[in-house]
Amino acid sequence: MNGVHDMGGMHGMGPIQHEEHEPVFHEWWEGRAYALTRLVRGQTYNLDNSRHLLELLPPADYLRMSYYERWLTRLVAQLLKNGVITREELESGTPASGAAKATPAVTAAMVPALVTRRNSARRDAQVRPRFRVGQRVRARNIHPTGHTRLPRYARGKQGVIAIDHGVFLFPDTNAHLLGEKPQHVYSVRFAARELWGPQASPRDFVHIDMWDDYLERA
């Protein structure tokens, strides 16, 4: 979707605020929102769908909220959607009487294994690459209304396949639970001038990771 999250090339966002000796979490709640999100992600965790939920925030809220506030908002939405908590419980702050008490799926002893567990989007499927390294390609000029990882600033632009990263599941379908549609992902090398015109340095390049379905022959 052409959302406000797709920020590459936008102007007017202000200076970069670099903080010396920045803490990992600035507030107590940030660490808890992060940890809660990591813990309640069950077996059905779908990274692409989770990212898409953030993209669906109204643009003004997306820009106003901090990173972890967006995470917290998503977490509550998912807990309600999945029936882990009810709206009444959220409002009262206590479990409904007679609600079955679960057993926590993850204990402290299991956490180190949880955070080092690999959950790769790479797939073993034998899928033929549609392009080869060195080939000129064009990013398709498409505007999906759902989730996509094809940034607007690259659409319609020409580049060269720099690396074939192998086969990965496809976020545009996976985010909407429409299947993994595994396909090759490439690092596509775009000249900065192709993307931004003559104001850009002739020396500069942007490498963007793109799935086969985002590309056509140039």
Add this chain to the structure above:
Amino acid sequence: MDRRGFIRHAAAGAAGFAAASGTEAHMAGHGDRGHEHQHDNAHQAVPSDLNLRVKALESLLVEKGVVDRAALDTIVDLYETKIGPRNGARVVARAWVNPAYRRRLLTNATAAIAELGYEGGQGEDMVVLENTPRVHNLVVCTLCSCYPWPILGLPPVWYKSAPYRSRAVIDPRGVLREFGLEIADEVEVRVWDSTAELRYLVLPERPPGTEHMTEEELAALVTRDSMIGVAKVTARPNAPFVQQRLAR
């Protein structure tokens, strides 16, 4: 505000975005009750308010047996004290002193990084980008905030911010200048937009005057920013290379 008050307040913010009937509609504020509750959100962003909201949510989830409080503590502690840029710095220093390791790192980064024991969520498929006198690499995620957690920890606020995400691709030299780094005209600036599930680590150039240093001493020179590509490594040891932990 009393306990009942803050919990009601906490719930109002959450309910604005979500209902059992459909997460997506409510994230977008299109749900049946979305509009009235969005109203409440305008004055919700006060940090102390968020502390209260999260405290209430955590208590509820603990009481329901969904999460274990000690497990939450452990996650926070791991990312505050163990999983951070010191890990990446060790990878970089090893590559500087060990040419065979450097080759493995550049050809199969995930496996080479795992040799040092670093792997896991958001580091499953790693790519290492080597800075040279001719090429300076810079990493960004314009669409969200993808970042290699196992070796750099959780990203700093500026990396996740709209200014960096919007400008790194269109004006990388201007961004680098804001970080105090001037890149010569003849050097290629190569920006990597992390749009897929590859995670990037910049292998900075080893600074001159460090030939006598041990691997451990070298690791102490390597900063987080140099591994994102917004800084170079200098031979001056950096005292502040300690992960910061929130004071409580």
